Amino acid sequence: MAGQKEAVVPYRALITICAMMATLMQSLDSTIANVALPYMQGSLSASSDQITWVLTSYITAAAIMTAPVGWISARFGLKRLFLISMVGFTVASMLCGIAETLPEMVMFRLLQGLFGAALVPLSQSTMLNIYPPERRGSAMAIWGMGVMVGPILGPTLGGYLTELYNWRWVFFVNLPFGILATAGMAVFLPNTESRAGMRFDWLGFGVFAMGIAGLQLMLDRGETQDWFGSTEIIIEAVMAALGFYLFIVHMLTAEKPFITPSVFKDRNLSASLLVMFAVGMVLLAVSALLAPWLQGLGGYPVETAGIVMAPRGVGTMAAMMIAGRLSNKVDARLLMAFGIVLLSWSLYLMTAWTPEVSEWTMVFNTMLQGAGLGFVFIPLQVIAFATLDSALRTEGTALLSLVRNVGSAIGISVTGALVTRNEQVEHSVLSGFVTPLNRAFQGAASALSPVTAHGAQMLDAIVSRQAEIIAYNNDWKLMMLMALPMLPLLLLMRGPKKGAGGGGAEHAAVMD
Numbered sequence: 092m093a094g095q096k097e098a099v100v101p102y103r104a105l106i107t108i109c110a111m112m113a114t115l116m117q118s119l120d121s122t123i124a125n126v127a128l129p130y131m132q133g134s135l136s137a138s139s140d141q142i143t144w145v146l147t148s149y150i151t152a153a154a155i156m157t158a159p160v161g162w163i164s165a166r167f168g169l170k171r172l173f174l175i176s177m178v179g180f181t182v183a184s185m186l187c188g189i190a191e192t193l194p195e196m197v198m199f200r201l202l203q204g205l206f207g208a209a210l211v212p213l214s215q216s217t218m219l220n221i222y223p224p225e226r227r228g229s230a231m232a233i234w235g236m237g238v239m240v241g242p243i244l245g246p247t248l249g250g251y252l253t254e255l256y257n258w259r260w261v262f263f264v265n266l267p268f269g270i271l272a273t274a275g276m277a278v279f280l281p282n283t284e285s286r287a288g289m290r291f292d293w294l295g296f297g298v299f300a301m302g303i304a305g306l307q308l309m310l311d312r313g314e315t316q317d318w319f320g321s322t323e324i325i326i327e328a329v330m331a332a333l334g335f336y337l338f339i340v341h342m343l344t345a346e347k348p349f350i351t352p353s354v355f356k357d358r359n360l361s362a363s364l365l366v367m368f369a370v371g372m373v374l375l376a377v378s379a380l381l382a383p384w385l386q387g388l389g390g391y392p393v394e395t396a397g398i399v400m401a402p403r404g405v406g407t408m409a410a411m412m413i414a415g416r417l418s419n420k421v422d423a424r425l426l427m428a429f430g431i432v433l434l435s436w437s438l439y440l441m442t443a444w445t446p447e448v449s450e451w452t453m454v455f456n457t458m459l460q461g462a463g464l465g466f467v468f469i470p471l472q473v474i475a476f477a478t479l480d481s482a483l484r485t486e487g488t489a490l491l492s493l494v495r496n497v498g499s500a501i502g503i504s505v506t507g508a509l510v511t512r513n514e515q516v517e518h519s520v521l522s523g524f525v526t527p528l529n530r531a532f533q534g535a536a537s538a539l540s541p542v543t544a545h546g547a548q549m550l551d552a553i554v555s556r557q558a559e560i561i562a563y564n565n566d567w568k569l570m571m572l573m574a575l576p577m578l579p580l581l582l583l584m585r586g587p588k589k590g591a592g593g594g595g596a597e598h599a600a601v602m603d
Contacts, residue, residue: 102279103221107230109275110214111237112268113177117210118241120149120184120203120265122375123249126382126396127258134258135193143507144311146379147500148197151307152204154496155300160209160489162291162349164216170280173213174273179206181269188262208496211238212488215472217280219484231472232415236408238468244404246382250397292349295341302334303497310504314511354483354490362583363475364494366427369577370467371498373434373570376506377460378403384563388446388556399453406458410465423470423477424581430466431577433459438571442564467577474584502573506566513562514555521554 124131124145132142164172183203190196215234222230252260309327316324342348355361378400385396414426437460444453472491479487 105275105279106217106221107233109272109279110217111233112272113173113210113276114214114234114237115241116180116265116268116272117153117207118238119245119248120207120262122146122241122245122378123261123264124245124258126246126250126386127253127261128382129386130253130258131196135190135196137193141193143379143503144193144197145200146375146503147307147311149200149204149207150375150496150500150503151303152201153208154204154493154500155303156205156208157212157489157493157496158299159291159296159349160212160492161486163209164213166291168282169213169216170276170282172209173217173276173280176206176209176213177269177273177276180210181265181273183207184262184265184269188259208492212492215488215492216484219488229415229418232411232418232469235415235465235469235472236411244401246378247397247401247404250395254392290347292341292345292347295338295345295348295350298334298337298341300334302331302338305330305332305334307500307504310501310508314508350490351483351486354479354486357479357483357487359478359584360475360487360490362580363471364490366467366471366577366580367475367491368494368498369573370464370471371495372502372505372573373438374464374495374502375499376502376566376570377438379503380506380510380563380566381457388559388563390446399450400457402454403457403461406461406463407465407468408461410462411469414466414469418470418473423474424584426470427467427474428578428581430463430468430470431574431581432463433466434463435571435574437463438567438574441567442571444564444567445560478585502570506569509566509569510559510562513565514558517558517561518554521558 128142128145131137131145135142160172180203183199183206186199187196187203190199214237215231218230218234248264249258249261252258252264305327309324309331312327313321313324318324319328342350342352381400382396385391385399389396391399410430414430417426437456440456440459444456475491476484476487
């Protein structure tokens with residue numbers, strides 16, 4: 092019956108465009124502010140570690156609210172939830188643009204994340220519903236471009252808007268697209284039924300939100316609060332552990348938890364969730380680190396930094412187009428393995444980067460990395476739902492978005508904290524070699540004598556710069572080690588049945 096409905100869906104192209112606008116808006120906003128953070132820092136009177144809350148508050152809020160999307164959609168109807176989310180997201184974007192203080196910005200970014208959480212899973216479900224099984228592989232490639240290209244092109248667009256106007260326009264730019272997408276969905280998206288009798292699992296959602304919030308606060312605040320030497324960090328760690336423990340116990344024992352335990356019995360989806368978590372960590376962490384690397388160490392102006400990061404998006408788009416066409420002909424696991432190898436290789440090459448690296452080398456590296464992400468993401472959408480019961484598809488799409496958001500938030504926090512910590516450690520290590528007994532230092536000792544104020548200042552600047560380079564390279568190495576474990580996870584997955592039209596697409600459910 093679902094196939095018959097999908098075959099006669101009117102205005103399919105217009106619905107696709109509106110769904111893509113919604114997806115692109117939500118994914119763009121996870122990174123569009125990256126290159127504008129130094130400018131926002133001054134306007135909002137924030138420190139360098141506090142300003143990253145602008146990124147993590149949005150991602151964390153989106154992660155918390157993604158999990159109950161399936162229930163809310165079934166309770167109130169897909170179309171109604173879609174429209175409310177679009178309006179709320181657009182209004183919150185405008186509020187971010189007029190924020191005058193850091194607390195205001197963080198609060199409005201939280202609102203933006205809360206309303207934007209539903210946009211990606213709802214747009215994916217909408218695309219699956221309006222396309223027939225044999226075209227769902229290509230439909231997921233189109234949808235995936237918004238999810239993956241948005242975060243990658245975000246810094247480029249953010250750089251241009253910041254340079255041409257000011258940082259507030261990275262939020263104002265959502266207004267026209269939000270209005271168009273909302274109007275289009277209101278007119279063209281078919282009405283959906285709601286189930287008024289459904290009850291929400293508030294206890295399960297509450298302890299889950301407590302776990303996510305505690306973990307993110309611990310990661311964001313740990314570096315400035317001396318980690319477990321601080322009572323605050325210990326409280327947040329206990330809150331995170333207790334929240335996740337209670338959530339798991341409640342999910343396994345409650346009569347109707349908001350996440351159905353049987354969804355994890357599907358081996359393909361469970362393995363795909365782990366792979367998506369790793370993809371999320373690498374996807375946004377690289378963007379969050381590359382922007383300050385280019386502007387701080389590389390000395391690139393904001394708009395040039397955005398241009399240098401753009402080839403990553405080009406590589407992703409090209410790989411997604413190829414992967415979408417091959418998804419019905421080549422085993423999805425082979426495509427993913429190829430993408431993981433490309434991604435890991437690009438990160439390995441980055442471990443040797445210095446500020447003297449040529450622009451062409453950076454373009455090649457970032458394009459290679461984008462291609463690797465593209466070859467992983469599209470086949471992952473194919474394989475994740477290949478064997479999943481159609482009744483669980485809504486929860487499956489929400490869970491994939493959830494783990495990507497959680498992985499992104501953790502990736503940004505962990506890698507950012509490690510850069511700061513490793514820079515201090517390496518500065519201490521390198522300073523130990525600056526002695527009159529070191530022959531390599533003797534030739535420059537007269538010009539860089541620590542006895543004089545000028546010499547000591549120059550010497551400290553050189554050591555700090557080298558320590559920062561090593562700290563970033565250690566982070567690239569860490570992300571490579573995050574990517575490689577995805578390969579053995581592919582062995583746990585089963586290939587889609589032949590004739591599934593894009594990887595188990597016949598299992599697609601029509602979300603009410």
